[in-house]
Amino acid sequence: MSDLTQQLIRLANDIGGDTEFSRAGGGNASVKRDGILHIKPSGVPLATLRQEELVPLRIDVLLDALHSDDEVDGDPVRVAAQKAQVGDAGGRRPSVEILFHALIDDPLVLHLHPLTANAVTCNERGEELAREILGDDAVWVDYTDPGVPLARAVEDARNAHAARTGKPVPGVVLLGNHGIIVSGASYDDVAQRVHSLTDRIQRAIDQAPQPEEIAHPQLSATQKKAIVESFHLVTGASASASSDSGLARDYTGPLAGPVSEGPLIPDQIVYAGSLPLVLQGDEDEAALSHKVEQFQATHERLPIIAVVPGALVVAIGDSPSGADNALATYLDAVRVAADADRIGKVRVMNQAERHFIEHWEAEAYRRSVAKEQ
Known part of the structure; x- marks a missing residue:
């Protein structure tokens, strides 16, 4: 060498x-x-x-x-x-x-x-x-x-x-x-x-004002567990991962870019999807299943991420490592968006930009490689 x-x-x-x-x-x-x-x-x-x-x-x-x-x-x-x-x-x-x-x-x-x-x-x-x-x-x-x-x-x-x-x-x-x-x-x-x-x-980020506090829905551990299990079940996923603290709690307000607007970079689309399924936190399995069906009808794909703003983020995958990576990739976007808003205004990828990545064969190939690792 x-x-x-x-x-x-x-x-x-x-x-x-x-x-x-x-x-x-x-x-x-x-x-x-x-x-x-x-x-x-x-x-x-x-x-x-x-x-x-x-x-x-x-x-x-x-x-x-x-x-x-x-x-x-x-x-x-x-x-x-x-x-x-x-x-x-x-x-x-x-x-x-x-x-x-x-x-x-x-x-x-x-x-x-x-x-x-x-x-x-x-x-x-x-x-x-x-x-x-x-x-x-x-x-x-x-x-x-x-x-x-x-x-x-x-x-x-x-x-x-x-x-x-x-x-x-x-x-x-x-x-x-x-x-x-x-x-x-x-x-x-x-x-x-x-x-x-x-x-x-x-x-530059450290010198900028801290983000404003967001509201946190009061969900019990039992409710959170039920959401994770229901999302896993109704999507037919092989594995799931979740977080209810840190970035998942403090920076997933309903107006956060990755929650309500779209993805930040192509890799987020590849590993975590363009948009999350946004939940209220009080859905039972039937209601969550209906929301997944609506999401799939609108976006022509299952959600990889579900978010209860200010409380919980859930990710699914073809394997435990795939679910973990989807969760980590989405939370990376949450952190980037929070920092971007401190020094300016986060920019998300628009529909045309998202569409190209979602349908580019090269990125489909990269997803297939990720599944094998």
Whole structure:
């Protein structure tokens, strides 16, 4: 294993293994060597990434695909990956973000969905906040559908930043309602940029007013248990998980973005669904079943999350780990929304943005990988 590859694996495991920055199969990482991009497979956790799992792709082929307007048969990212593949990938698909990894010159690239930084990226004032907090040390990109559109938006924003400042493009890109891209020449370069970015945004959050207190329905332990069991039963799930304290109690008011408006980032849609089923807390099994049916009729899918605002969050999954991950992913969004509202106003993904992720085959594939872990 080359020294650069060792550094990439350390970055992925050390930073990607911290749920402040990544959860489950979210995020991705790559290293460039001799014209080849070696990138994390889709759905594989950064925390456990190994050198032998990296998928090698020719950078020149990826850049040609990025800049081509020729029509292709199928998803353009998938087609580009197949053309660029070097050798046998062992059935692994590369990350769907191969194109923005390819266009960044730095040898090491880490893409994360960090909770602290996403208080800025998932914000109606995101670009303004980025300038106030980070100045010219970061490039801002408005929310753009992943794949070719996002890679082109990243390239355009980097070029515009260089033209405006007359300086080299910084190794930090903020992606609206998505996450961050951090790049550099070494482990220390990338790690320093990740932690500096996080510290600067956290200071801004800490200096902002605390969120207002919300109302808390008085539910007994018996009532909460009944809701968890009924939601598990009527959805036909294999497993469930729940929380009635901390974020689930203090920041799930009825007006919270993830409760009443929508998801914050694509990974929330992948692992926890776009919208929760909102309950009053007094539903019996029949009433809860009826609400699940209504939700399914409206959204064409079962809810993964149920919320009694200010009291309880329940998640379902195909396995205990899947339910735990859905719950944690949703509560991450709750935390990000609360912090975003302290420094501005949380921005949720709109219907068109949600629809793209909900129906993109690449994300369906990532969900299938998650089920196997």
